[in-house]
Amino acid sequence: MPIKIIEGLPVRTKLQQEQVYTIEASRAITQDIRPLKILILNLMPLKEKTELQLLRLLGNSPLQIDVEFLHMSTHKSKNTPTSHLQKFYKTHQEVKDEYFDGMIVTGAPVEKFNFEQVGYIDELKEITDWAQTHVFSRFYICWGAQFALNHYYNIEKLMLSEKLFGVFGYQNIKPEHPYVRGFDDIYQVPQSRHTRIDYEALNGIPDLDILTAHPDFGPDIITSKNQRDLFIFGHLEYDRKTLKDEYDRDAKSGLNTAVPLNYYPDDKPSENPKFQWRSHGHLLFNNWLNETYQNTLYDLEQLHNLK
Template sequence: MGVEAMPIKIIEDLPVRKQLQQEQVYTIESSRAISQDIRPLKILILNLMPLKETTELQLLRLLGNSPLQIDVDFLHMSTHKSKNTATSYLQKFYKTIDEVKDDYFDGLIVTGAPVEKLDFDQVGYIKELRSVTDWAQSHIYSRFYICWGAQFALDYYYNVEKIRLDEKLFGVFPYQNKEASHPYIRGFDDVYHVPQSRHTRVDYEKIKTIDQLKVLTCHPDFGPDIITSQDQRDLYIFGHLEYDRDTLKKEYDRDASSGQEVQLPINYYPGDNPEKTPLFQWKSHGHLLFNNWLNETYQNTLYDLSKLPEL
């Protein structure tokens, strides 16, 4: 008999729930979950992306494919006025750091954000983000930073510089598995494909000098993709294994229709023909990474989260 996926607990009436149910990603509402005698994993998602529902759906698909019960809460920056998401939506489905500051969580996911061309100090909510990052050291067991979120965290923790690329890294690229036995990339192929969409990179030479960091996967030209701290409580990824098949297509179509001179995503469309359906080359590794992260968090987190050791 196979192991069934447990439901993820989400707030009542979250709009993407209907789509998740259609995809047979199981969810459970708070009113039902509270009656179950289960110690679920508590995951907090700091969603910095402008299209909140798209990112919610991508991440919940991956978190929901697990035999563990996951309780998910969403966090937003109270010091940022969203242009793409109604305030009423954020008030109903999201929390602020003031609302969760006395709570403890097993895991935190910090998404990317479309602000990578700005210096960190130019980002309007950077002070609040730094406060959340400090709070997470004592209130969250495992932290998972994605794309710009990873660049920010590495700069904040270790002074690893963010460097502007001459041209945008845009497409799907092969990365090499350098630490096949590491639990975060258990099951990864020797070479796997990753969607990238960014204008910046991190200083790889600086990372090599930091004993607290381990590079798990790497590209010979573009540098690392997945990095972890030696204690495995912090995970960083610069690519987007959570992306849907058509995420890069939507980005390309958006920029092309606005009159920008935009390059075709590399290694994405069959025959580089944008009229053809893009190849979905990273889906299995996205599920592997998130399942591995959840499993490692479950195996190592404390039952009483209030006793978490601060780094």
């Protein structure tokens, strides 16, 4: 089934080339089905790249999905034209009276700041609290996951001595869990971050299940016991060349960023990067959509009655 998007969204052409099925809103309203409503809070600076990455994964599902994009009204984007935001994005004030089956919160390039130093942190807290009664299932990625764990459980993030940058094998430690159903025992995950969460504090939270982990780099996928909150620190949504783009950008800026590990053949940046995580990216998103579809309420306005 296709994903429903706003008329004219530029990345639709690329999705069609990849045979990812989309349907524009004017056609979708003629169909008598109950689609999943998914809200994407896009905190990344290059919003169109992130749109493509997430829609590519959401579109690989037998479910029809209605997607809306959200941006922060208290932050002015320097890398995405205002016209794009005005045409294809909404603010929290515009959706605060709506209900959604799922919400994805992306990462953001602000991890070196304390949470309270982030200019839009109050608005993000407001959206996160609102989602407790207006969204059935929440999916937080990278810095978004670090923020949510801090906001929900007061788990702090800690600076790493050097950037965790590359593709690493993580262990599937709860293969029976529906979010990692079908995962290999060891699966590859792109990582690109300067921080980690406080693992000791995480282990002290009985409401959380750690689903996958690395012996040196700690957890990657975590979920709440009721499975309504999913957290991932890696980037299974990344394209083949996303880490390359980050490395090339840093090198051009004169930063002493190490070559991403286990990414290029023989760790040589002149080679074409290996795409080692694509299947597990599709699997995780499909598992999340399936669990959301199986468990969400038909009448989303009844979310207020859930605890």
